[in-house]
Each structure stands twice: as structure tokens, then as C-alpha cells.
Amino acid sequence: MLTIGFVLPEGFQIMGLAAASxxxxxxxxxxxxxxxxxxxxxxxxxxxxxxxxxxxxxxxxRQKVDTLIVxxxxxxxxxxxxxxxxxxxxxxxxxxxxxxxxxxxLLGEAxxxxxxxxxxxWFHARDLQKQFPKARVEEDxxxxxxxxxxxxxxxxxxxxxxxxxxxxxxxGELARSVAQKLVVHHRRAGGQxxxxxLLELDAKSDRIQGALEHARRNLRDALTVEELAAAAHxxxxxxxxxxxxxxxxxxxxxxxHLRVEAARLMVEQSRHTIDEIAMxxxxxxxxxxxxxxxxAFGQPPQVLRRNARQATA
Numbered sequence: 001m002l003t004i005g006f007v008l009p010e011g012f013q014i015m016g017l018a019a020a021s022x023x024x025x026x027x028x029x030x031x032x033x034x035x036x037x038x039x040x041x042x043x044x045x046x047x048x049x050x051x052x053x054x055x056x057x058x059x060x061x062r063q064k065v066d067t068l069i070v071x072x073x074x075x076x077x078x079x080x081x082x083x084x085x086x087x088x089x090x091x092x093x094x095x096x097x098x099x100x101x102x103x104x105x106l107l108g109e110a111x112x113x114x115x116x117x118x119x120x121x122w123f124h125a126r127d128l129q130k131q132f133p134k135a136r137v138e139e140d141x142x143x144x145x146x147x148x149x150x151x152x153x154x155x156x157x158x159x160x161x162x163x164x165x166x167x168x169x170x171x172g173e174l175a176r177s178v179a180q181k182l183v184v185h186h187r188r189a190g191g192q193x194x195x196x197x198l199l200e201l202d203a204k205s206d207r208i209q210g211a212l213e214h215a216r217r218n219l220r221d222a223l224t225v226e227e228l229a230a231a232a233h234x235x236x237x238x239x240x241x242x243x244x245x246x247x248x249x250x251x252x253x254x255x256x257h258l259r260v261e262a263a264r265l266m267v268e269q270s271r272h273t274i275d276e277i278a279m280x281x282x283x284x285x286x287x288x289x290x291x292x293x294x295x296a297f298g299q300p301p302q303v304l305r306r307n308a309r310q311a312t313a
Contacts (some may be wrong), residue, residue, distance in 0.1 A: 072102030
């Protein structure tokens, strides 16, 4: 049985504990105790979270765990020297150490991010890089694995990180079963962007949202303005005007963003060839997809695939 220790600083954000549910449900799915969960803190005893409720914890210094996961605060702030010392010691005796969201700042204080690829919530990423210049912060990742150190983005990304750990420990079938029980559509890969094209487009009306959903489900099609307008039950002229007013983009640009997002997932997670991915996501040829990747990410698909594979090696 593997012991998962969640380190909770005073005032920790309650969502940081959502990852614990993944390990709990792994036990349910497997019908055996694969994981034991322990809540840890600097001194032990009750620790108050960001909502003002207290949870009971064990003293960090007295616990040896397989996996150490440090929860974050709403806003990072310096930790006590004692907590950082005990965190460093506990990490040295653990198989892997992780952070959820701004928990990365505690790992940084302990010197555990030096020379490593890491991530955190995009809002705090540049502060993390400034405060810990020896780390290599990638601000647009769901989670990153660098040897024994795992770091995740915002609080909900802790669930993706936990599912990734379960997959590493006991295989993809168990991780998928846990994801289904959590009503997570699928486990987001570590290399996936923290941002979503549909969220960024932020369509207000049901008609424009419906057209965007139609586009997302039918990326292989040409997706002309006429087709999207029909999905929105508007004339092409009305649709183009309403679409730009709500999203600030033309339909063609928005469709390209959706194609690029879908293509990036396939590039990083699948074994399809670049040519196959271009066809599946509606790019007429690989060169057109390459140019779209350069506009969106500054790198061609082959480089993103190589980086993703190195991150999970």
C-alpha cells in the first residue's frame, strides 16, 4: 500500500484536497486499499483552510510517505523556516514530491525546483519564475513531471496530477475508472494547455455557443460560415455579425483555434502521424497545420510532440 501525504499550510485552499478523492476512489475501483491518505502539517493538530474550517493533521516530521503532495494558498506567502526544513527532509525520504497550484512556491523555498521544469497556476507563474530563477517555469501546462518532482497548475489540475500518478502506479485502466467516478470527461495530459479555446471565445448566446460546439464536434468538415450559420439558425450575414460581436473574432479565426487545440492534444497524446492529425482536425495539409502551430505556439508540431514525450519519459 502506498501512503500519500498531503502537506497543508495554514490557510490552504480547500480545493487543493480534491486530489485526495482520486486516491480514495482508486481504492474503491480496485476493491482494495492501494493508497492510504494522510493529512500533514508543520506541527500537527488542527489546520484552518481558506474557508475558515479546520481539519485535523499529523506532524510532518513524524511521517514517512511514498508521495508527498503540497497544497497551495490562494495567494503565495513566505513559509516558516521550520516547515520548509521539514518539507525538505520529508521529500528526501519520499519516492516523489508534488505540488498543487501555488504549493510550488513551498517546493521552491525548499530548493526542490532548482534546475527542474515546473508549472503552477498561470496567474502566479511569472512570480514563481521571478522568485525562483533556477527553476524552468512553463506557465501553460496542466502538470509537469521532472524526475521525482511533479507540479500542477490551478487547483482542479491537482485531480489530473493525481490521475497521472494512479496511471503510473497501477495502469491506465484504473485511472480511467477513477476519472469516470469523478465525472471527469477524460484525464488531461500534463502537456495540455491550461487555457481552452471555447472558454476564451466566451460566446454569450446559446446560438453562437451551439455553432461553436457544432464546429468542435465536426472539425474534419470544411466548417464554412454557411454551415456554422445553419447550426446557429441564423443567416450567414447575421451569424458573422453576431459571432464577431460576441467573441471579437471572425468565425474562420475561431475555427482555427479549435483545430489547433484539438491537433495539439493529438500531437502530444496520440501515435497518429502528423499527416493523419492534419486530416482529422480539418487542416487541408500538414503544412497548413504547421503554420497554424507556429502562429499559436511559436513551435511546429514535431517539436511539441518531442517535448511531450520527453516530459513523460
